[in-house]
Amino acid sequence: MNSSHSKIFSSLRKSLPSDEIRLEPALLEKYAGDKWFASRIPDAVALPRSTESVAKLLKFATKNQIPVTPRGAGFGYVGGCVPVQGGIVLSLERMNRIKEIHEDDFVAEVEPGVITQKLQDAVEKKGLFYPPDPASRADCSIGGNIATNAGGPRCLKYGVTRDYVLGLEVVLADGSVVKLGSRTHKNKTGFDFSRLFVGSEGMLGVVTQATLKLIPLPPYRACLAIGFAAMKEAIKTLRTILHTGFLPCALEVADAFTLAAARQRTRSKRLNGCNAHLIVELDGQEASVRREIQILLKVVKSQNPLFIEKGLGPDQCEAIWKIRREFSYSLRDTGLTKLNQDIVVPRGRLEDLFRFTAGLQKKHGFPVACFGHAGDGNIHVNVMVDLDQPDATKRCNAALDELFRQVLDWNGVITGEHGIGLAKKPWWPLATSPAVRELHSRIKRALDPAGILNPGKFV
Amino acid sequence: MNSSHSKIFSSLRKSLPSDEIRLEPALLEKYAGDKWFASRIPDAVALPRSTESVAKLLKFATKNQIPVTPRGAGFGYVGGCVPVQGGIVLSLERMNRIKEIHEDDFVAEVEPGVITQKLQDAVEKKGLFYPPDPASRADCSIGGNIATNAGGPRCLKYGVTRDYVLGLEVVLADGSVVKLGSRTHKNKTGFDFSRLFVGSEGMLGVVTQATLKLIPLPPYRACLAIGFAAMKEAIKTLRTILHTGFLPCALEVADAFTLAAARQRTRSKRLNGCNAHLIVELDGQEASVRREIQILLKVVKSQNPLFIEKGLGPDQCEAIWKIRREFSYSLRDTGLTKLNQDIVVPRGRLEDLFRFTAGLQKKHGFPVACFGHAGDGNIHVNVMVDLDQPDATKRCNAALDELFRQVLDWNGVITGEHGIGLAKKPWWPLATSPAVRELHSRIKRALDPAGILNPGKFV
Numbered sequence: 001m002n003s004s005h006s007k008i009f010s011s012l013r014k015s016l017p018s019d020e021i022r023l024e025p026a027l028l029e030k031y032a033g034d035k036w037f038a039s040r041i042p043d044a045v046a047l048p049r050s051t052e053s054v055a056k057l058l059k060f061a062t063k064n065q066i067p068v069t070p071r072g073a074g075f076g077y078v079g080g081c082v083p084v085q086g087g088i089v090l091s092l093e094r095m096n097r098i099k100e101i102h103e104d105d106f107v108a109e110v111e112p113g114v115i116t117q118k119l120q121d122a123v124e125k126k127g128l129f130y131p132p133d134p135a136s137r138a139d140c141s142i143g144g145n146i147a148t149n150a151g152g153p154r155c156l157k158y159g160v161t162r163d164y165v166l167g168l169e170v171v172l173a174d175g176s177v178v179k180l181g182s183r184t185h186k187n188k189t190g191f192d193f194s195r196l197f198v199g200s201e202g203m204l205g206v207v208t209q210a211t212l213k214l215i216p217l218p219p220y221r222a223c224l225a226i227g228f229a230a231m232k233e234a235i236k237t238l239r240t241i242l243h244t245g246f247l248p249c250a251l252e253v254a255d256a257f258t259l260a261a262a263r264q265r266t267r268s269k270r271l272n273g274c275n276a277h278l279i280v281e282l283d284g285q286e287a288s289v290r291r292e293i294q295i296l297l298k299v300v301k302s303q304n305p306l307f308i309e310k311g312l313g314p315d316q317c318e319a320i321w322k323i324r325r326e327f328s329y330s331l332r333d334t335g336l337t338k339l340n341q342d343i344v345v346p347r348g349r350l351e352d353l354f355r356f357t358a359g360l361q362k363k364h365g366f367p368v369a370c371f372g373h374a375g376d377g378n379i380h381v382n383v384m385v386d387l388d389q390p391d392a393t394k395r396c397n398a399a400l401d402e403l404f405r406q407v408l409d410w411n412g413v414i415t416g417e418h419g420i421g422l423a424k425k426p427w428w429p430l431a432t433s434p435a436v437r438e439l440h441s442r443i444k445r446a447l448d449p450a451g452i453l454n455p456g457k458f459v
Numbered sequence: 460m461n462s463s464h465s466k467i468f469s470s471l472r473k474s475l476p477s478d479e480i481r482l483e484p485a486l487l488e489k490y491a492g493d494k495w496f497a498s499r500i501p502d503a504v505a506l507p508r509s510t511e512s513v514a515k516l517l518k519f520a521t522k523n524q525i526p527v528t529p530r531g532a533g534f535g536y537v538g539g540c541v542p543v544q545g546g547i548v549l550s551l552e553r554m555n556r557i558k559e560i561h562e563d564d565f566v567a568e569v570e571p572g573v574i575t576q577k578l579q580d581a582v583e584k585k586g587l588f589y590p591p592d593p594a595s596r597a598d599c600s601i602g603g604n605i606a607t608n609a610g611g612p613r614c615l616k617y618g619v620t621r622d623y624v625l626g627l628e629v630v631l632a633d634g635s636v637v638k639l640g641s642r643t644h645k646n647k648t649g650f651d652f653s654r655l656f657v658g659s660e661g662m663l664g665v666v667t668q669a670t671l672k673l674i675p676l677p678p679y680r681a682c683l684a685i686g687f688a689a690m691k692e693a694i695k696t697l698r699t700i701l702h703t704g705f706l707p708c709a710l711e712v713a714d715a716f717t718l719a720a721a722r723q724r725t726r727s728k729r730l731n732g733c734n735a736h737l738i739v740e741l742d743g744q745e746a747s748v749r750r751e752i753q754i755l756l757k758v759v760k761s762q763n764p765l766f767i768e769k770g771l772g773p774d775q776c777e778a779i780w781k782i783r784r785e786f787s788y789s790l791r792d793t794g795l796t797k798l799n800q801d802i803v804v805p806r807g808r809l810e811d812l813f814r815f816t817a818g819l820q821k822k823h824g825f826p827v828a829c830f831g832h833a834g835d836g837n838i839h840v841n842v843m844v845d846l847d848q849p850d851a852t853k854r855c856n857a858a859l860d861e862l863f864r865q866v867l868d869w870n871g872v873i874t875g876e877h878g879i880g881l882a883k884k885p886w887w888p889l890a891t892s893p894a895v896r897e898l899h900s901r902i903k904r905a906l907d908p909a910g911i912l913n914p915g916k917f918v
Binding site for chain 1: 561562563564565566586607608610614618619621622631635636637638639641642643644645646647648649650651652654655657658659663674675676677678698701702703704705706743744746747750751754801803804805806807808832835836837870871872873874875876877878879887890891892894895897898899901902904905906917918
């Protein structure tokens, strides 16, 4: 940090409560990045306790042209909160109060730093339900979920973070505070701005409070885990389930490479010969779910699976989901770096996708492990790389490039729930038309004319 | 129309296919308004057949500063498509093709002029489901539904129009064409623009094609219709249903005035003494729905209703919904003009709302009939006015003003599914903060700097 910077920050510190602007090198280092590999140490870290502090900070930053990179819990996968142009990292971690859970309004008022799982546990105690369930929900925050419009397995039935954001308090780049949306489950007052800020990756404003929609907690759940000799059969089963009028709360798939790694780790004999794996979860009233899982069992049996495991109630379901989580650990066990790409294809292209990734594997010499939210067409394609190998990054990017081009060619998208961030930035021009990029610039200029919010990313 | 106008329009006509710009007075008259009472005859009506024509038209209009008011099927309730500043009414009625229904992708590609019910019938034949069900769905169009983010009874469980819009083709004011969103059920590529245009009431761009999400068609449905001596009991029942873990696909209420009018019309003896009425609908797998409706029946019985009627399967359900529709006709039978206000209160305020509207009735001397989507807190408050009475409009506005102030005071909103349009424009400043209005202006200027799109409305 040069001396002009240090003057600037000491003036900022005076206008905020003590210890909300931090400059200690050891602390700055902790705010350099997220779960992706890129990082940059910021010049300062802001740890505000109030909307007022955030407003003062942004007004100051706009006036002095200082980059501000907002940050949730730092559990993103795409380097979205890496402060690539230095300046201030604005962490919302101290604004972490659940301010209200209203049982009759079916609404929660929360600050952005609330950990997702904590909110879910709190509302479930009252018989309410906040469905979005990103894999990192024990660590990630509602603010980060809003910035990336986070999803998860249950989003097939229940929708993504956006679908639960009724209202937001947002501080704009110039420090003005706007309260958007409402506390009601329906609202048609003006433009739908609260949902424009959802998924805007910290580039349009800083969320300081959110009004979230809650729904009645389904009292019961049940699962099936199903093994198949071939992916084709798994996809056919998925199609049959949906065309029998079921919209399961989750419909997850895993491919042969993932299962091979899982066999290695778990020594499960049952996974022998198993090249595709589905998890189907239903929820609702207990009697209905018990009956429906029997109907599903029949539907699935007719597709010649290798095995079916049934889980009734939360404990047995959790046991089945544990296998799904083991898939991730198994991939880690390979010692390779897992580059997780959250592409989405139109659901009818799932079989093509798995055929394509198998080909990619052969052609580029990397293992490619696919699993994820098959019901949505949202598959995590994990390119497994030994980063110590010569040219690994270059070769890996070539494989990703081929993957993304094919996915876009199928009318798919390069990200379903992680966002663009830095990881997907090289493919942003491929994924969007010039007219769409111009539209992003227009809106960015309208809301952040000085360009201080999360600069150096895709807009 | 003056001669400079006529020169302008004849130059526009030359650049478009013949008969896409119409100037005949008899035709112009038909495009002066919607279901609300305000109207203004436009200078010209555009009836384009293609995105190309829409693009040419908007480019021309921006260059020549001509107001353009986009229009769906003209079934709005708030005067949203009244061309208050004259110019061109742009009707999308000729762009009415269902271009594709894809059974595996669970996607429909449609032009904006498609009638909502037609799309629903077409997808249901294939075992697919497009849930949003505005009351006018036999007459209104998808484009109009998108412009107003239309809702309906089923939105309690399934969400509103926005939740089914995956992608849009939009012509901006300058004539540029942008393809927003995607064909996938999940997408995190950049800002969520397709959903910003949803509900923007024709002020930010013109939708020329939509990619809609479809879900599996639930194979069965069942209903309960329940009468109560007091609204308090109906609301308590509603609360009990939700807290038993049910999220019904519809939960509709009607109040004492509505029921009195219905008694008058139907001579139903059963409605004697009945001051509140609920309809609850469940859908899903047949065996589950049959079982669940029995559980609901038990829950409801414990609340001391005057009567319960059960409807199993589509025909019996339709018979129950027919009663709901009779409520509307009954109000029409009174000979009074029904001013339908689609306010929303936080769900916990429902009882307060009904108490308040009863008071309003006494104070202002108008009948006030309330019915609607109780599950969402979205109640249609119908102020019944004899417009021939002296000062009727003034007195009516005073009552509405009181209603809207109270609703806002409860953290409710003045419109849940109809939009602001002209009808709610006087209350726009009351319903929004200066910062929110400034945000609307900023975005409007960014997308339509010449201000040609639907001018004279709330932005």
